[in-house]
Amino acid sequence: MYFRYRKRETTFIQQIVYVSFFIYSVLVISQTFLPIPISKRYIQLIIESDTAQKNNFIPFSDIYRLLEVNRNHIFDVILKQIGGNILLLLPFGFYAPILWKRFNKIRSVLVLGFVVSTGIELTQLLISTILGFTYRSFVVDDIILNTTGVLLGYCLFKIVSPLLINMIRSVDTPNNKNLKLLNLWRDL
Template sequence: MLRKSNFKLSRFIIRTVFIYYILLVISLTWFSIPLITRWSAHIHSFTELNQQDNFIPFLSISNTLFHSVGLEVILKQLGGNILLFLPFGFLLPIVSEKYHTPIKMLIASILFSLCIELGQAVISFIVGITYRSTDIDDVILNTLGGMIGFCLIKLPFRLLSAKKK
């Protein structure tokens, strides 16, 4: 049985982990941005900065699946976006009582992913190069990852409550 002080400590730890997770996602998706024009010219020659923004659902996903060079590219592009949001779907219902229903979790995942993508668009505009492309398929994959994470946290509880009945 958890004492009240242990419960508060575990809740504090989970919230701290969630905050660090959010900061990690932001750092992975927004930072490492070429802020100096001189550097951005060099970065152009070494990376794929001429990426195109995509607002057509499933276009990038189908291009990755059917035109990529190998499984590593598919896993990195598609699996990376899904894995990035798994902790979001797993941790948010623990951190906040408001997100215990699938529809609320779906909306939260979409909104967080849209914030990430819109932030990338704004940063690209400010920097003057498409450093990170804005892609609706990233929103789709991130949302899928959030919902998978949500199912991973909710499914065991549903199975346990079904066994008790």
């Protein structure tokens, strides 16, 4: 990216958007897939002790179970489990319409959120299958909450985009190069 910037193929504002999206993507990967246990002894210990996580394919049952078991700590559960899953992909819903032209409508962002979230859960299931135990559980509720997060991120983008446009216009080139390249031109 630095070399593309030096050749004037991208602007400084684009660089900020691309680099911040890259950092965000790395953080999502680290939160959803890592660490992958590779120690045979550790894996065997988890299998023998039957302490592996459990997959849950029934919608809303995991949320209900968490709230039921933790009645005295409902705020903590909502904040950590439910809020964490929503916040995980919220930035993705904000970045999507900026980075890709096709995600400028709520329906396309909804599909994108569902596909990305399902992809994360299926990858966790695949890695668990390869390892021979569930190191990260496949939970349908996570798909629902992550997709909700993407939609909230998109709504936040729609609310904030006029401010973004004004900020970028104040430093943009006369032909609005940044607005066009960051897909904000359609909101003009």
